[in-house]
Structure formats: C-alpha cells, structure tokens
Amino acid sequence: MRLIKTKAAVAGVGLALSMAACxxxxxxxxxxxVQAAEDCDGKFEEGSKMAELADxxxxxxxxxxxxxxxxxxxxxxxxxxxxxxxxAKLLVAxxxxxxxxxxxVTWEETISDxxxxxLQEGRVDMxxxxxxxxxxxxxxxxxxGPYLVTGQRIMVKKESDVQSKEDLQGEEVCSAEGxxxxxxxxxxxxxxxxxxxxxxxxxxxRNGSVEAMSTDxxxxxxxxxxxxxxxxxxxxxxxxxxxxxxxxKEEPEMCEWINGVIQDAYDDGTWAKAYEATLGKGGAxxxxxxxxxxxxxx
Amino acid sequence: MPANVLFDSPGPAxxxxxRIYTVLAVIGLIGVLAFVVWRLYANGQLEYELWEPFxxxxxxxxxxxxxxxxxxxxxxxxxxxxxxxxxxFGVGKLSDHAWISWPCWxxxxxxxxxxxxxxxxxxxxxxxxxxxxxxxxxxxVLSLMVYNGAVLAEVFRAGIQAVPHGQAEAAYAVGMRKTQxxxxxxxxxxVKIMLPAIISQCVVALxxxxxxxxxxxxxxxxxxxxxxxQFENQVPTAIVLAGMYIxxxxxxxxxxxxxxxxxxxxxKPLEVSAVGHLDDGRAV
Amino acid sequence: xxxxLDNLDLxxxxxxxxxxxxxxxxxxxxxxxxxxxxxxxxxxxxxxKATSVYVTLVRNTPLLIVLIFFRIAGPKVGLKFxxxxxxxxxxxxxxxxxxxxxxxxxxTAAFVCEALRSGVNAVPLGQAEAARAIGLPxxxxxxxxxLPQAFRAAVPPLxxxxxxxxxxxxxxxxxxxxxxxxxxxxxxxxxxGERYGIFISFxxxxxxxxxxxxxFANQLERRWRIA
Numbered sequence: 001m002r003l004i005k006t007k008a009a010v011a012g013v014g015l016a017l018s019m020a021a022c023x024x025x026x027x028x029x030x031x032x033x034v035q036a037a038e039d040c041d042g043k044f045e046e047g048s049k050m051a052e053l054a055d056x057x058x059x060x061x062x063x064x065x066x067x068x069x070x071x072x073x074x075x076x077x078x079x080x081x082x083x084x085x086x087x088a089k090l091l092v093a094x095x096x097x098x099x100x101x102x103x104x105v106t107w108e109e110t111i112s113d114x115x116x117x118x119l120q121e122g123r124v125d126m127x128x129x130x131x132x133x134x135x136x137x138x139x140x141x142x143x144x145g146p147y148l149v150t151g152q153r154i155m156v157k158k159e160s161d162v163q164s165k166e167d168l169q170g171e172e173v174c175s176a177e178g179x180x181x182x183x184x185x186x187x188x189x190x191x192x193x194x195x196x197x198x199x200x201x202x203x204x205x206r207n208g209s210v211e212a213m214s215t216d217x218x219x220x221x222x223x224x225x226x227x228x229x230x231x232x233x234x235x236x237x238x239x240x241x242x243x244x245x246x247x248x249k250e251e252p253e254m255c256e257w258i259n260g261v262i263q264d265a266y267d268d269g270t271w272a273k274a275y276e277a278t279l280g281k282g283g284a285x286x287x288x289x290x291x292x293x294x295x296x297x298x
Numbered sequence: 299m300p301a302n303v304l305f306d307s308p309g310p311a312x313x314x315x316x317r318i319y320t321v322l323a324v325i326g327l328i329g330v331l332a333f334v335v336w337r338l339y340a341n342g343q344l345e346y347e348l349w350e351p352f353x354x355x356x357x358x359x360x361x362x363x364x365x366x367x368x369x370x371x372x373x374x375x376x377x378x379x380x381x382x383x384x385x386x387f388g389v390g391k392l393s394d395h396a397w398i399s400w401p402c403w404x405x406x407x408x409x410x411x412x413x414x415x416x417x418x419x420x421x422x423x424x425x426x427x428x429x430x431x432x433x434x435x436x437x438x439v440l441s442l443m444v445y446n447g448a449v450l451a452e453v454f455r456a457g458i459q460a461v462p463h464g465q466a467e468a469a470y471a472v473g474m475r476k477t478q479x480x481x482x483x484x485x486x487x488x489v490k491i492m493l494p495a496i497i498s499q500c501v502v503a504l505x506x507x508x509x510x511x512x513x514x515x516x517x518x519x520x521x522x523x524x525x526x527x528q529f530e531n532q533v534p535t536a537i538v539l540a541g542m543y544i545x546x547x548x549x550x551x552x553x554x555x556x557x558x559x560x561x562x563x564x565x566k567p568l569e570v571s572a573v574g575h576l577d578d579g580r581a582v
Numbered sequence: 583x584x585x586x587l588d589n590l591d592l593x594x595x596x597x598x599x600x601x602x603x604x605x606x607x608x609x610x611x612x613x614x615x616x617x618x619x620x621x622x623x624x625x626x627x628x629x630x631k632a633t634s635v636y637v638t639l640v641r642n643t644p645l646l647i648v649l650i651f652f653r654i655a656g657p658k659v660g661l662k663f664x665x666x667x668x669x670x671x672x673x674x675x676x677x678x679x680x681x682x683x684x685x686x687x688x689x690t691a692a693f694v695c696e697a698l699r700s701g702v703n704a705v706p707l708g709q710a711e712a713a714r715a716i717g718l719p720x721x722x723x724x725x726x727x728x729l730p731q732a733f734r735a736a737v738p739p740l741x742x743x744x745x746x747x748x749x750x751x752x753x754x755x756x757x758x759x760x761x762x763x764x765x766x767x768x769x770x771x772x773x774x775g776e777r778y779g780i781f782i783s784f785x786x787x788x789x790x791x792x793x794x795x796x797x798f799a800n801q802l803e804r805r806w807r808i809a
Binding site (some may be wrong): 342407411413505532533536539540544 | 646658660728749766770785792
C-alpha cells in the first residue's frame, strides 16, 4: 500500500511542478512534428508486440528527463524533448499513435540504474534513454540500433586554452558521482571531481573550481546549447558509446521493426533533421547515420 | 549546574565590564548578520523571482506534501521498524546464551560503525533498483532501520539495565521464568525510560532521510533539488529546506522533552554513545 | 573483492582523504566548539543566547543541507575557497575539499559545544564554588578548575561526536572529494557482481577506524578519570 502511495506522491511532484511552471519557454522549438501513420490494420503480424501496441493505442517509453539535447523534460511541458525523444516519436508514430497525445504515450523517466529492470518487468515497452549497447545488457534485454554513436568528450570555458584531455592531465575535471564518465576521467589521467549531477558540474566549471567537465559528447553539446557563448566542447572522443533502443527480450520481433523505422528515417532525411533540431543546436555537425546492427546477430 | 555558580554575582565594575562585552557582542552579531544579508543582496539572492517558487501555492504544496510528508513517512517507518530491530538485538545482546548474544553484539557493533551512505548504496543496488519507484523509498527506510535499529539496540540494553535489580530479583523470587521476567517486569519499565531516547532518535532518522539524495529517493531534499535545478535559486532553497527541517525537529525535541518529564521525571535522560563501550555519549 | 585488492593504492588514497577530512574538521570543530561552549556558559547574556541559537539551528539541520549551503549555495554568494590549492604527492587539497571541511566543521562544532556543556554540567558544584572562594575570576575558574574536569567528563560524548564526524565524511564523496564512499561507489559501478565483497571491505575498514578512535577515547578516559 505504501508503494502505491509513494508512486502517487512522486507523480504528484511532477504534476505540481508542471502546474506551477513559470513559462520557461524555448524548448518547444526543439521538437519537430511527427505525424502518426494511418491505418495500422494488418500492418503488423498478428500476435506481435507491435500489433498489440497498435491495437491498444497506448505505449510506454522509457526516456531520460535530465539530459538536454537527448532526453529532457522541462517542468512546464508534458512531452520531453531531445534526440532520443525524436527517435521514440518516429517509432510511436509508426504504430499509428499520435506522439503528442499524452493519454496514449506515457513518457516514463528511467535512470541509468533501472532501465533493465523496467524492461524486464514490462513497466515500459521500449527504452530510448542514452542507452548504450553492451554485450552485458544484451544478455538480459533486447537492444538494437545504434541510432547514434557518440563518445565521452570534454567541455571547458569558452576562453580556455585546453585543446584535449592531454592538456588536463593532473587537473580537476567534474563529472557526476557514481557515473561511468567519472571513471573514464580517472582512467584517462585526469583528476575526478565529483558532483551530485551535471547541473552542479556546470556551476563548478563556471566558478572555476574545476578546469573542465566531461561526459558523453552529445550531452555536453546539449549543455553548451543551453548556455550559449559560455562553454565549448573540445578534443576527440575518448570512448565509444553506441546509443540504441532497448526492448523486452521476449519480443524479438521488435528488433526488425525498430531497425526498419530507423533505416527509413536515415533514408528520407528525418534522422538528420531530428539531429539538427536537437543536438545540432549545440554546434555539433550532423554526422553520417551509424550503420545498424543485424538483428540476428543480437 | 546553573551558570551563576561559575562566577560571583557581579559588582559594579564587573557589571560595567559586562555591559561593554554585551555591547561589543551585539555589535559583532549585528555585523555578522548585516554582512550575510549584504552578501545575499549584493549577489542578487534576495530578488523576488528566486523566492517566488516558495510563495507559489503549487510549489508550497509540492514541498509540504511530496517533500515533508514523504520525509516524515520515511523517518517514522524507519524508526518504527528500527524499534523492532533494536528490541530483538538489544534483548539478544543481554541473552545468557553466547550463541545468541555474540552474533547480536556483532550485528549491532557493525551497523553502528558503518556509515549510512555506504549502507544505502548497497541496499539500493541489491534491492532498490529492482523495485521501481518505491525502490528508492524503501532503500532509505531499510538502511535507516538497520542503522537506527543498531543504535536503539544499545538504548534498549541500557534501558533494561537501568531498571533496578530488585525488580528482576523479586520477579524470580515469586517464581517467574526468564522470559516472563523480561516481558512482564523489565520491558514495560524499560520502555518508559527509553521513550525520550526513541523520540530523539526520530530526529536523527529524519535528518538522515536527506541522504536518500544519492539514490534519487523522494522527500524534502529531492523536491528542493528539483526546484533549485529549475530556478537556479540554490541559496533560497537551502534556506527554506533548512527552515523546514529545523521546525519539524524542534517539534520532535519538544515531544521528547515532554515525554521525558512525563515518564522519567527529573532523572538524567538515557544517553548512549554512538559506538564502542563508552556509556555516556549520544548518537549524532 | 578482487577489484579492491587490485587497486589497493586507490583504496589507500581514498581513505587518506577520509582521514584527512576527519582530522582537519575534527581539530577545527574542537577549537570552534570549545569557543562556542565558553560563550554558551559565560557571563555575557547575548553571547549565551546567540550560541544557543547557533547550536539549535545547526543541530537540527541535516548535514547534507549544511554541505549544500557551503558547496552549492555558497559560490552563489561569493563564498569560494579558490585560494586553497595544496598538493602533496597524489593528495590534492582543493577548494571543493575546503568547502567540505568547512561544512563538516560548522556542523560538528555544534555537537562539540553541546558535549562540552554537558561536561561542564557534570563538574560538581563545589569545585566552582571552591575556586571562587579562593578568589579566582571567571576566566581562572574556567581555565584552571572547571574546564579541565569538564573535558574529562566530556570525553565519551566527544568521542561519539568525532566518530559521527568520521562517518559523516562519506557525504563529501558526492561533493567533490574522492574519499572512501566515492571510491566504493566507483568500484561497485565497474564491478557490480562484486558489490557485496566491495561493501564488506570498505565497511570493515570503517569499523576498524571507528574502533581506533574509540580506543583512544577509552585510553584518555581512563587516564583522566576523576577519582
């Protein structure tokens, strides 16, 4: 009973905060209009997860709420924004569900620790939450893609001379406590300086407490875009993250469908447009779409 | 000991000197306060927009309902469970059988010495992550249960030992068994002695719920974090959060003082050290 | 467990930070707390009340909020410790470290003050009366008669306060100091399968450190025991 109560309370925070939101504008232009496909009767094979979702007209997607540019939810809006979200909208729309209809689409916040459990328990139908494809994860959940290949990079103040991680050997670099990024910072010879979250890293960078902050390049571009003229992303990537879509392991038929939708987005330019509207705003050049994994191999 | 034992009733010269000290102290304190206010003002922290969330009904509601209420729920659930945990292990420590008392002693000593934060992370990764949104909530409750339970085990042990020996002896004399002596004679009297200490422990538990921060648990600090990440009003948020914690804790302290007067009388409150074999400390 | 054994240097460095936080904040909180206690029991009414307010406010605020004050809110009002930049081998005392030390000191000093006050209260009335009878002023009474005895009586509660400080240093792991909690969390992240072994190793070291503090406190108490 307490569990239910807590859930209600947590939902209440979101609700209360969005009701009271003070017109924090500037995020709506980050999303593009995705039209729901029409007529899904017979589109999907009988008994497949896609057919089930299309019939129900409801879908739950696990996304991040705290990463500008990728998956971010402003307290004032119902639908999160970012590149992950754009990809998710394409998938949702292919199921003949209107991605803007918050009654039909539930955007469930997932954090790094609960993505696999949520998929296993069936709390979410798919996960697009800066979800790196790794063999360990593929052992317990389905993953396909990648729809984005990125890596950890470094962000410094605009006026800084730092060119790459080589200039930061033995210097303090901020990253979130308990994250993989902060371990990479240490492995690469920089001194880790922990903060509770990346918002605090930005503050520490601003205050000069740290020389730089480091995490996934795509996230950094998001922050750079959020604070124009203040920061710049430098140096090459020093890790490779292949961001993909997570789906329940017992629904392998979803893999071909996801790949198909993403491939279509590559071919008709929707993918590039989504990139420009979200991550591209931070100054990143639109890359070539990454090659998709073969579903049978997974 | 009343303070006036430490010094003579002041004569005219001393009174004059004290007056100077008082004036200096007042000037100093006002100076410090003024400096703080000036720093706040100079850095724009007194601007209305930074404080606006705390005057907006929806945010006040979020702070009170999703913040304070959840924090109180977590703290009280943790303390209630901790009382059970503490009772079992506290009584266990007093057992005549080494195979019971020794493990109980080890468990209590271990959990009193391990930082709550370490415990919380472990519980979160082995339990919390698999239990959805309630996972973080219960992670906090379970970790605090174990820690406060271990502290309370010591309180219970000390409380039982504070019951006069004659009571147990008299009970044995009328032919009661060991468990009867414990359940009918010792515990009821011990509970009265321990009540203030248990309420004080609520203050400790309440403060420690804020550590749920690391496992993204709900509660007052979590709501505060949402607010200051949105409005970048770290200073006002910290002040408001501190104010709320202080108010609630003061009410709890009042309750503890009342319970102390009502059930224990003028005797010294029961105090237990945070760790080791010291008998006069108090958990922080 | 393996990861702990393979990275003993990192573990050692982490606990060095823990111990440094503990020692520096410990000493500072004792000094600051003693000053507070002197004002708390002293003859100047205003200081009396002011310290009482300080102790009440700080004691009822969670340490996390105190840390947020100095580490997150502080820089917003120009409270920065950028002037601190000490490097001894691999150990780096930075502004973030300093902010954590200040927060721990401010927090712990309130408890030190209370512990000392309870120590002063434990000194028999006759002691102070006798001191006054031979003409000692307040300063002399405190310095030569009351405080030495109060410190003795306050050893057990002070030890508790310092042990709590030792455990509280872990909160600094989220705020920019690579101490034991930070290291444990990073180990459990890279080797989730070994998390119980990792936890036990770190917990045992903490138990050990706590026992050391507790041992010294016991020695002190025994040596200083009032007949």
